[in-house]
Amino acid sequence: MWDYSEKVKEHFFQPRNAGTLDDANGVGDVGSISCGDALRLMIKVDPATDTILDARFQTFGCGSAIASSSALTEIVKGKTLDEALKVTNQDIADYLDGLPPEKMHCSVMGREALQAAVANYRGEEWSDDHEEGQLICKCFAVDAVMIEETIRANNLSTVQEVTNYTKAGGGCSSCHEGIEEILVKVLAERGESFKPGALPEAAPSGMTNLQRIKKIEAVLESIRPQLKRDGGDIELLDVDGKTIYVAMTGACAGCQMEALTLQGIQQKLMEELKEFIKIVPTKAGALSRASCQP
């Protein structure tokens, strides 16, 4: 059973503004019967002030679809059209004290119905840019389309990378197979095959560990004069896969700008190494602990 908030239940059991609005001058019909959600939003707009005087809905859908429709009508009543168009699906979900990730599309449908109804009132054509894929990662609500586009845009090739970019797969791990399937498909498009064992650690430049460490040292060396000018320094402690442990010393240690400085160094390292790395500030003595933990 879905874990609906009290607010969702309340708006489902006692929907506000349900039914038809006979003197509506803007109507938006959205949804997909194959997905089991369809919504007609009717609004009555005062032409003098561009204000939504009344709003009603009819919805074919589940509990959260009906609750989202009810919430939507409550939110937009009294708003001007421009104000109403600023309502996001997150606003609808927030109004209901949240929706389960699988049900966020119900709030998206609400926002789209609103856009469609306003366009209908203004005599404009409305076409949705709606593209929603199958929900892959339920922990972070990431769908297949999002994952596919991210893989393409960033040339990703491992599940770990997909997790780093989209969060998908970073929770319970149950969607790793699903992410792999998408990787297989997209990699095939660019003529590559998916290697399940491929570790993101493998340096894309094909450098050996020693070469990599020397490169990192060189980058730090090039930054050192700037740090020394401010009375500080940086020391490379260890490299563990994608994690680079450093110690900030001298005036750099505890400096308020430390985080910003490290971010800059991390960026520079990524550019030089042509791979994603994470820079972790560590105290010099803590090194053995940091690198030996399994």
Next chain:
Amino acid sequence: MEGIYFDNNATTRVDEKVVEAMLPYFTEQFGNPSSMHSFGNKVGLAIKKARMQVQELLGAEHDSEIIFTSCGTESDSTAILSALRAQPERKEVITTVVEHPAVLTLCAWLEKEGYKVHYLKVDGKGRVDMDEYKKLLTDQTAIVSVMWANNETGTFFPVVQMAELAHAAGAMFHTDAVQAVGKVPIDLKSTKIDMLSLSGHKLHAPKGVGVLYLKRGTRFRPLLRGGHQERGRRAGTENTASIVGLGQAAEMAMEAMAFENSEVKRLRDKLEAGILAKVPRAFVTGNPDDRLPNTCNIAFEFIEGEAILLLLNKFGIAASSGSACTSGSLEPSHVMRAMGIPYTAAHGTVRFSLSRYNTEAEVDRVIAVVPEIIAQLRKLSPYWDGDGPKADAFAPTYA
């Protein structure tokens, strides 16, 4: 728990006599049946008794044909994977599009592993085409896996006849009978069925125990390897209390078989007729003439199933739905889609599944409540207008 439970195809309440039979096996009779002392020996005897009780319910020829497992899904996986491993020269599987995910998800994975899986289509009443089936059976078919009765509609499949055809082609035959066992008489010794899965919690035994029936002489490869339990065919220390419970439940199911097919069926029919008489634009899915005596699946057009369930739940009535929204997927039930039920109806299917614990008063109450709920939701539906569907069809974008 107060309320009307009409979701017995999902799971059933454990009979009190079953609980009573089980209790000693948690405390006094805690021994490991493999042990060489009387603590273990007594438990071993109790398992032997349970095995014979299940043998009786299934009409199996030998008690050694009964292998205790952890659930229906484990039995299904064991059966299908065993058939493929035991016959490496055969690379094909035949099943139906309306199987339970326990079989379908496994088959989808087998396809990725390089096996060929044929899915038999069904007609509007959920029936397979036997001519299509005969054409697909070849010397490449390792196993045919077809459910005895569909979990959503209750529709029966001609598994006895299909098993004979499979044997004629040299293939093994498995049936997922979790919905059928205990509700309809089964006599495996007179059939060519090689393997059958059953699940304890569908027949008033606890969750976490199932059975794989394996006809004597069938080539077999275990799924779990380890100790010698279940003659090495399913390693792992026996779930003794649950196995004893399943034995007791099997014996009680034998006794209640006639009741299931007379009284439970009468209540089901009354419920169905009562709802259909009062709700327009509603119809029964599956094959009304050949189905489980306890199951009734009704499609309510132009409204959505999860919304129906939430309102039913408010009245203390438990049922289930084939709508997309109850599962979190974007598609309605694969069973409804396979039967060609249109989307406007498929999303609004509700399954009522009864048991011998339901009463006439409960049926009357549900008949009284359902029409109100349906009318309330149709008032909200953009597809509905007054007493019937809208004359000008509602056609939303990206439909």
